[in-house]
Amino acid sequence: MTMTEPRRPPPIPLTILTGFLGAGKTSLLNRLLASPDLTDTLVLINEFGEVGIDHLLVENVEGDMIVMSSGCICCSIRGDLVAALEDALRKLDNGRIRPFHRVMLETTGLADPAPILHTIMSHPYLALRYRLDGVVTLVDAVNGAATLDAHEEAVKQAAVADRLVITKTDLPEGAARLEALDTRLARLNPAARRLIAATGEANPAALLDCGLYDASGKIPQVAKWLNDEAVAAAHEAHHHHHDHDHHHGHAHQDVNRHDAHIRAFCVASDAPLSPQAFDMFVEILRQAHGPHLLRVKGIVGLADDRERPVAVHGVQHVFHPPHRLASWPDADRRTRLVFIVKDIDPSFIEKLYAAVADIPAPDTPDAAALQDNPLAPKNAGLLG
Structure with a gap:
């Protein structure tokens, strides 16, 4: 008898x-x-400081709720987040908690989402048992522009989002400021779908299952996940706007000091990479600019198996283990990588990719020279 x-x-x-x-x-x-789509959802709520009032505003729901009360989730309580997620799994596996099929984590208003993403993506056990479905960021139409002006954290929250929900447009001030805020968010994060809460657009169908896989977990939703066409269009528009202003001597008065540091763009190529070349590309990026890689998502064609691309997802210096797809999800067989970065010139990443892929590009460093780069990996990397 064989044990399995x-x-x-x-x-x-x-x-x-x-x-x-x-x-x-x-x-x-x-x-x-209140929606049936969130039946059997485990809710994690983080409170700010020691004033435990946030969870009192949440109505009683059927199921289990964990209230974390150790402070700001973006710093000291990351260990508590791991403990809460692990404890929920232990109770689930031991039958001490009602089965849950989804987790909603509400952060504090001051939270930088990046460390939370690090926790979920890099913890060996949590990465096996949980998958990041998406980041949903709310922006207040009344105060959103002023908040983005004053707080870099708010800009980062918007920049890393998969969905942007604009709230308070039912108020006269919010309605009056909606168009300008929507334009600003589209420039800041063109990859994210923008939704208006007051019209009912921010519903479960729009907010859930916005990751690589749908609810069945079997069909890769690459186009929806990447939204690379919107990113490429926004990047092209940025170039035209920049070239026009430069030619006519206009200053960028409409770009806020925080927003100006954020760029979203897409790298696409027909040429497959060797696994070693892709490892080198990622390792150089991580070591040279890790803290400034706010979000990296992509589907990559590799030379070792051209029929089965690899899906990659990174936040700053942390990259989730690449996942080999069963096949290309559609007729588009290009490598497509979407970047949302802070204080990185897109041309650096574009030229770096061209070099490791051995694609001719103006002013691109020779690929062989990169092999001697001290930042290049010396051991097996992500795909080694």
Whole structure:
């Protein structure tokens, strides 16, 4: 008789709900939890400081709720987040908690989402049992522009989002400021779908299952996940705008000091990479600019198996282990990488990719020279 290991359950989708103070996260969470689509959802709520009032605003829901009360989730309580997620799994596996099939994590208004993403993506056990479904960022139409002007954290929350939910447009001030805010968010993060809360657009169908896989976990939703066409169009528009202003001597008066540091662009190529070349590309990026890689998502064609591309996802210096897809999801067989970065010239990444892919490019360093780069990996990397 052959003993077989028990089959590991599919990873549980986890949605991060973030947004600056007063953006309406708890109100949206209440509305979402009232939907049948969020039945059997585990809710993690982080409180700010020692004043435990946030969770009192959440209506009673059927199921289990964990209230984390150790402070700001972006710094000291990361260990508590790991403990809470691990404890939930232990209770689930031991039958001490009602089965849950989704996790919603509401952060504090001051939270930088990047460390939370690091925790979920880099912890060996959590990365097996949970999968990041998406980052949903709320922006208040009344105060959103002023908040983005004043707080770099708010800009980063918007920049890393998969969905941007604009709230308070039902108020006269919010309605009057919507168009300018929407334009600003589109420039800041063209990859994210923008939704208006007051019209009902911010519903479960629009906010959930916005990762690489749909609810079945089987069909890769690459086009929806990357939204690379929107990113490429926005990048091209930025170039035209910049060239026009430069030619006519106009200053960029409409770009806020925080926004100006953020760039979104796409690198696409028909040429497949060797696994070693792709490892070198990622390692050089991580070591040279890791803290400034706010979000990296992509599908990569590799020379070792051209029929089965690799999906990659990174946040700053942390990259999730690449996942080999069963096949290309559609007729587009190009490598497509979407970058949202802070204080990085896109041409550096574009030229670096051209070099490791051995694609001719103006002023691109020779690929062989990169092999001697001290930042190049000396050992097996992501795909080694």
